[in-house]
Amino acid sequence: MEGYPQLASLMGTYPILSIYRRFSVLNARNLLYLQAELVDLEQQLKDYTLEDIQSGDRERKLHARNWYFLSRVPDGGVSCAQWYTMLAIRGKLKEYNECLLQQRQLAAFSAPDPGNLAFLNSWLADPRQGNHTLEGLGGNLWRDDPKDLLVVAPNLVNDSFARLVQNRLLQYYHNIINVRFKAPSDVERQLYHYQEETVLRLADTIGTVVSALLPILAVVVLYCVQNMWARLGLVALFTVLFSLVLSWVATGKRIEVFAATAAFASVQVVFVGSTAV
Template identity: 60%
Template sequence: MLEMEMSPEGYPRLAALQGTYPQLGIYRRFAILNARNLLYLQAELVDLESSLNEYTKEDGESEDSRIRLHNKNWFYLGRKNDGVLGSQWHTMIRLRKKLKQYNQCLFQQRQLATFDQPEAGNLEFINEWLADSRQGNYALEGLDRNVWKDGKDLLVVPPDTLVGDSFTRILRKPLTTLYHKVWGRRRGRTDVEGGICVYREKIVIRSADMIGTAVASLLPVLAVVALYCVREMLTRLGMVALFTVLFSMALVVTTSAKRMEVFAATAAFASVQVVFVGSTTI
């Protein structure tokens, strides 16, 4: 919008775009770097753990009765006036700091794993926006300029409302493109200054639901017609198996039904076909 148009080229204008349209908040996940960092922290902890165990054993076997109390009495373990740097307590202090870093990184990795991948249409748009001389104008000149063009190791900040619906996700881009060409383009742009059209997800969801319902309703009819037209019994039985598999796959793709629900519906569908085959002759 106006704030985006008034922003200087480069990071300020790109930030204005992503701030205005959260679904364009697409960034690098840095999965390999995060994993490498965890591996290094893990290696440091393993090394410190080994040292701690050695110092603990040495303290327990020491000829000095006061040092032997390190494993039994906090007062003696925590005293600093006897302390060599390479001691049990000093090693534990180092471990404590490193453990905090390691645990924080683990939780961050767990959180990063919950982020969705960017929608293909939004990623394509941001690349087009960056290349548009009236918008991004190839203003980024650093090594990060190809982050979105490469399209790898990316995440999107806002949660994807369709992440659990694979069928709708598949149809989202082609349906949005079709809607834009047939109707949306005539309606005009949502952001005239930025040349951006924004559509609500419910349009895609409603269209995908209609298509999924049509497919699920059409399969039983097609099965009956095909079975009626085939004469050979072996061929009929083979078609029963084929339509049963197609029906189960359609349920998995177009619905969010659980496995037991899919199994029950598929079994009922197969039974109806078998009864039809047994009761019809040509």
């Protein structure tokens, strides 16, 4: 296979590479036009409603209060303008609401991971893979407008520390070990595929180890330092460092980070006071 069938096979096999255009500008423009049409129809409805109310015809005056007379006006007559305008508004309003909901759903899609997008562009340019077989205006959209792209599969690696593990440690592991000593996981395409769940578990493990070692390091350093002013300075330093590490590594809320930091500072103060006595 080549061209679109080959690219579709890749995207279907690896959903994290199912990257498409969001068409944000076109969707916004379409909504603006629909909105303008509805505003115009709304004004027409107001005008026709006022005409019916001010009319000398008894049945036309009842249009504002009796739906039966409004919906059963003679075809082609002047008195049917209000009802036909309302029918036009009903269809246009349904189209507008559907587009608005679709726009909201599109906005909920995640942007593609930069590493996956870079891989897709390199795959498209690789003579052994895509080899620039896509032609026309749609052949370079993954490179021309990266800010307007979305990925169908949700991005599980969504915190800064996990992304660091994915983009740095995993890259080192891939270049040093996998490329040299292991065969590709996808032999047909010569691709190495890493599960996002594995990256998350590795990030959680490293974060847990770092969070556990920092309090131990603080206790050891405070035990070795005898000067009280130096100890208080180290308490402040370790507290700030603990807060930064926790907010970067953990995915908890700010109040949780604040509570953990306060508890860590309290433990240090108690330890300094007990050793001073």
